[in-house]
Amino acid sequence: MKPVVTIGIIILGLIFAVNTFAAEVVQGACIEFNSETKIIKVREYDTNFSQNKYGNPTSIESEFDVSTAKMGANPEPGDIVRIAYKIEGNKKVAIKVMDVTKQDLMKK
Numbered sequence: 001m002k003p004v005v006t007i008g009i010i011i012l013g014l015i016f017a018v019n020t021f022a023a024e025v026v027q028g029a030c031i032e033f034n035s036e037t038k039i040i041k042v043r044e045y046d047t048n049f050s051q052n053k054y055g056n057p058t059s060i061e062s063e064f065d066v067s068t069a070k071m072g073a074n075p076e077p078g079d080i081v082r083i084a085y086k087i088e089g090n091k092k093v094a095i096k097v098m099d100v101t102k103q104d105l106m107k108k
Contacts, residue, residue: 023084023095026062027055030075038067040097042081054080054100062092069094073102 028044041063045055064083071094075081079101085094 023086024092025082025084027080027082027100028062029057030077030079030081031061032077033075035074038065040064040066040075040081040083040094042083045080064092064094064097066094066097069097071097072099075099075102 026042026044028042031041031043033040041061044058044060044062045052046058048056064085069083075097079099082098082100083094084096085092087093
C-alpha cells in the first residue's frame with residue numbers, strides 16, 4: 001500500500017510542478033515600447049490564421065513588463081511580436097519577447 005501512496009504523491013507533485021511553469025502567450029502589433037520603463041504596449045491579434053498569417057487585429061490592448069524578459073532587439077511600433085508571459089498580481093510580466101517581423105525579415 002505504501003508504494004502506491006508514494007507513487008501517487010510523486011505524480012501529483014509533477015502535475016503541480018508542470019502547471020507552475022506554464023505561461024500564457026499573446027501575439028499582436030507593437031503599439032509602443034518604452035525603453036526606460038521597460039513596458040511594451042500591444043494590440044492583440046486573434047488566432048484566425050486562414051485570412052492573415054499573423055491573425056487579425058482585435059480591439060484588445062495590453063501592456064507587459066519586459067524588464068526581466070529574454071528579448072532581442074527592441075521592437076518598433078508596427079512590428080508583430082509574440083510574448084510569453086505570466087500574471088503576477090495585476091501585472092503581465094513577460095518571460096520572452098519574440099519580434100516576429102524581424103525574424104521574417106532575417107529569413108529573406
